Amino acid sequence: MTIGVGGWGARRKPMALIRAIARSSLRDLTVVSYGGPDVGMLCAAGVVRKLVFGFVSLDVIPLEAHFRKARESGAISVMELDEGMLQWGLRAAGYRLPFLPIRAGLACDIERLNPSLKTVRSPYADGETLLAMPALRLDAALLHVDHCDERGNSQVLGPDPYFDDLYAAAAAKTYVSCERILPTEALLERGCVHSLLLDRGSVDGVVEAPFGAHPTSCSPRYGIDAEHLKTYSAAAKSDEAWADYRARFIDVTDAAYVAAAGGESRIESIPHTIF
Amino acid sequence: MTDKSTTLADLCIAAAAEAWRGDGEILASGIGVVPRLAASLAWQTHSPDLMMTDSESVLVSEPVPIGPRGDYRLKVEGWMPFRRVFDILWAGRRHAMTMPTQIDRLGYINISLVGDPARPKVQLLGARGIPGNTINHTCSFFVPSHTPKSFVDRVDMASGVGYDDARWADGVRRDFMELRLVVSNLAVMDFNGPGKTMRIVSTHPGVSVDQVQAQTAFELAVAPDVRETPAPTPEQLAILAALDPHGQRATAVG
Known part of the structure; x- marks a missing residue:
């Protein structure tokens, strides 16, 4: 689990x-x-x-x-992982995506020590290589x-x-x-809508x-x-x-x-x- | 507050503040007493457009003094929770100075562990944001104790990126990265040696180039105009005294 x-x-x-x-x-x-x-x-x-x-x-x-x-x-x-990769993995999972592209983790030992991590190549003219952070x-x-x-x-x-x-x-x-636990109507008495x-x-x-x-x-x-x-x-x-x-x-x-x-x-x- | 350790700390902080010169309206992050004071000093002197946080979740309009604050109240100008720090750093609008446990000739740093990553001798923090920081924006470093154990031939784990061509796969963008300055208790260094290797720019008063080399596990390049690290000015010292009212910088070097 x-x-x-x-x-x-x-x-x-x-x-x-x-x-x-x-x-x-x-x-x-x-x-x-x-x-x-x-x-x-x-x-x-x-x-x-x-x-x-x-x-x-x-x-x-x-x-x-x-x-x-x-x-x-x-x-x-x-x-x-890099802290941002962890965020990206959670986002990918939340959006039901297999991965999200990110630069963090490339060209250092995060990539080397996690052989399950793969890269993707941008399909657009830039052709940039990015790390495909898998959904967590x-x-x-x-x-x-x-x-x-x-x-x-x-x-x-x-x-x-x-x-x-x-x-x-x-x-x-x-x-x-x-x-x-508060009644719903009491929540906004405690803090703003944000x-x-x-x-x-x-x-x-x-x-x-x-x-x-x-x-x-x-x-x-x-x-x-x-x-x-x-x-x-x-x-x-x-x-x-x-x-x-x-x-x-x-x-x-x-x-x-x-x-x-x-x-x-x-x-x-x-x-x-x-x- | 005029003992030797404070004097050396002030010298290191003034030298480290130079890292942010000319950076403009970006987030200056100094992680640790010396880096934070250095960023604060840069902001209050030569780089007035810099932005800083309270080291938690808000942007402030002036640097926050270190330690217990007494009656001091934060001058809040914006919201900067951790998620927005990622937004800023991925956009490249940041220059962070951190304190690596190990650093090598091509700028690879290690804050993750000592020994074998599979079963470390000493487990440290983990890579934190270093992989993303180093590949996305300018980074500088402060090392309080310059020895062959901190300036190593090869880091036990490369927590971030550096200047080894062989580690950059085809198509990976390198143009967002810059490792700018390394300040230690002995010297100031950059990466303008041959092949982007570490190079001595200045040595601190009373320290020779040979002494710095002897405390370094790899061969350092030496700038042709290598000089003595300038002493902080009276104006800088006055600002530092106000920013560090409890003298925490006295134990932050060496």
């Missing part, structure tokens, strides 16, 4: 859904992501077979310890937003939609967790998961929890450390997670990282 995870690095990742996958019987996943702790946590849980990525970073901590461990031990296979079709997209209504209309209040709408378009099924990122036709399921992006940010409500990410990173040091992290923060209910992470008022007061 191939899943795509919205957000970017340590920003607006659907971590409550990721923790649920780590608890589930799902195995051998192909994960497509602008990666942060979503990737590291699924690697540490041993459920990733292949990663399709442009980067994995915790932003406030540049390198992702669990992802490093998985790569350096040879536990996962990868398709390393997803079985499921997992996203986290500020608000949804019960039918799936979804609102993002932060300043960057990242590529969440493209993940939704590329996926057979899209599941959205949100800080709060904040309504996803229409209900592209969303298959919604779930209310307050603080469901923690320890990543959900701007404007809360920032990246750098302190928690240090604890999480340190859990890569040994199997025992990971088992301890898992027992405290993954194999628990959502309510217990929020309490273990310091409680609602602490999370709401996490300042926004200054980059």
